[in-house]
Ligand SMILES: *[C@@H]1O[C@H](CO)[C@@H](O)[C@H](O)[C@H]1NC(C)=O
Ligand SMILES: *[C@@H]1O[C@H](CO)[C@@H](O)[C@H](O)[C@H]1NC(C)=O
């Protein structure tokens with residue numbers, strides 16, 4: 001950092017970066033090179049990426065850095081292409097990622113204060129960083145690698161704790177592993193109040209703001225804490241995130257290009273967040289509060305689409321960059337082709353309730369009152385809570401949970417008949433009828449942990465007692481479910497026709513699996529290609545292709561209607577297996593029981609939300 005000339009210096013020369021965010025955890029490894037090349041060809045000289053702790057340490061002490069998790073390979077690719085790297089290793093990352101990247105197992109200590117000097121939290125961070133930072137060190141610019149700067153924590157000033165001893169500890173920890181030469185920095189919202197708790201001595205303070213902000217005022221806030229040195233916008237928003245039940249976010253290219261140019265004229269360093277958003281495969285999406293989970297697509301209306309396609313915004317940004325630095329010549333890698341594999345017929349496999357022997361590897365746990373996912377050592381997905389009706393409910397009897405008692409959605413059935421759904425931010429009861437002793441099954445879905453703000457500690461499952469009429473339900477048998485393993489091991493069989501199949505209420509049936517397969521046609525060159533799976537007549541659930549968890553679908557809530565299916569999970573050697581866990585009701589009894597593979601993504605479908613109709617777009621300032 002050159003404080004005299006208000007700039008960075010690299011190899012003694014005045015240096016400025018124009019960077020773009022790309023999260024390797026949201027892009028299949030086979031596509032890393034394609035996306036990085038497109039970023040390079042846009043004229044960027046750097047990329048910025050997060051390292052999500054929970055992606056690499058699913059179980060304490062068991063690390064995974066292979067395949068899609070091989071971030072070293074990602075760094076090498078960036079280096080080979082000629083891109084520098086701005087690394088954001090957390091430990092907290094936000095990023096619309098489950099729990100902001102923190103592992104859910106931290107919640108084993110119920111009263112832990114995350115992102116603070118809480119000794120148990122710090123001990124876990126020290127252990128993780130003791131593993132991670134030595135891996136990063138060889139990739140620092142000083143050591144011949146691409147990493148020019150490393151961020152410590154993320155937007156810490158927006159967090160309630162404001163614990164300077166925690167930030168000082170991290171600063172020392174990073175220094176001790178990475179050495180004295182690398183630039184360590186912080187990023188905060190461009191407001192004095194966030195910079196106050198977010199910035200500390202020895203870490204260069206940068207800001208983040210989007211094209212809706214006043215650039216002069218925003219950099220003025222940075223100048224308040226860094227009177228000299230380079231101007232840095234670490235997150236210039238090219239688009240914005242989505243939430244289920246809210247309209248798809250779109251930000252105009254013209255505006256992004258104009259404000260980018262405004263910052264570049266000032267000599268500022270800019271990172272475009274996101275340059276490519278990618279996909280929240282599996283269960284990796286986070287959520288905001290009041291509880292609003294993000295969908296599977298993290299397209300972000302970024303200059304490269306979720307699938308890495310070139311957009312008008314890409315070229316608008318490239319045209320701006322061209323005015324400030326020489327951009328590489330040569331062809332830009334083209335948009336990858338998509339293929340419409342057509343309709344695939346699905347067949348009902350088993351109901352979740354009937355397949356517990358296959359789904360629950362650890363077997364049931366009994367307890368008087370409900371326990372959470374973490375109590376049963378489960379981080380993601382679904383858990384089944386079973387009890388029985390203690391009394392005759394001859395008349396519809398309300399089964400209720402207090403507000404925020406269900407994290408996050410509970411699918412209730414009685415003796416195999418769907419009764420209704422309890423939701424986290426809603427106190428609408430489910431009416432239950434049945435004889436005393438009837439089996440009550442409640443499948444609880446974790447829809448993604450809160451990733452931002454005060455309420456990061458997001459326990460999943462039944463986090464309160466449920467009340468039937470006046471009395472709390474007790475005597476639970478809980479099944480931790482290993483659905484992903486069961487699906488990829490092909491354990492779910494076809495349903496045996498049972499004459500006793502109970503009639504279901506209109507539009508609702510208990511959670512069940514469906515399976516189908518399709519063959520990739522012969523004689524067409526370059527198949528398999530990427531595709532989108534369209535689930536318009538399905539309601540809500542999770543989908544796997546060849547055992548790979550493609551993500552959540554919820555077209556009835558919107559705005560996302562199709563899911564991105566990358567070619568690398570498809571096979572030409574065997575039929576491709578599609579497995580769906582439909583939670584609310586499949587179209588199969590009333591219409592065609594199919595899913596469709598198409599070439600056109602739909603991320604801006606109609607939004608239908610019973611009780612959140614007018615939820616506004618979140619802006620960070622709202623969430624403080
Ligand atoms: C590690 O992650 C890779 C990439 O997601 C995955 O293929 C592999 O199965 C994981 N390894 C273990 C031991 O879980
Ligand atoms: C932007 O902020 C600067 C500094 O606070 C102020 O002088 C200027 O009037 C603002 N511009 C607009 C368009 O609000």
Ligand SMILES: *[C@@H]1O[C@H](CO)[C@@H](O)[C@H](O)[C@H]1NC(C)=O
Pocket residue numbers: 390391392435436
């Ligand atoms: C439920 O009703 C049945 C008769 O319909 C009766 O025999 C039984 O005792 C009742 N059970 C309870 C727990 O009230």
Ligand SMILES: *[C@@H]1O[C@H](CO)[C@@H](O)[C@H](O)[C@H]1NC(C)=O
Pocket residue numbers: 396420429430431
């Ligand atoms: C449950 O029953 C009550 C009383 O009969 C009724 O007012 C309410 O609409 C019912 N709720 C649902 C979700 O059916």
Ligand SMILES: *[C@@H]1O[C@H](CO)[C@@H](O)[C@H](O)[C@H]1NC(C)=O
Pocket residue numbers: 369370462463464465472
């Ligand atoms: C359920 O109720 C019991 C008895 O009042 C209480 O001890 C327990 O903490 C409650 N459980 C939850 C998860 O709220």
Ligand SMILES: *[C@@H]1O[C@H](CO)[C@@H](O)[C@H](O)[C@H]1NC(C)=O
Pocket residue numbers: 490546570571574575576577
């Ligand atoms: C799909 O499942 C069938 C039957 O289990 C299996 O033979 C086939 O290899 C699977 N396809 C892929 C691509 O894994």
Ligand SMILES: *[C@@H]1O[C@H](CO)[C@@H](O)[C@H](O)[C@H]1NC(C)=O
Pocket residue numbers: 604
């Ligand atoms: C949805 O997005 C597509 C593609 O960008 C666009 O053509 C269409 O007009 C949009 N529809 C709505 C309702 O905004």
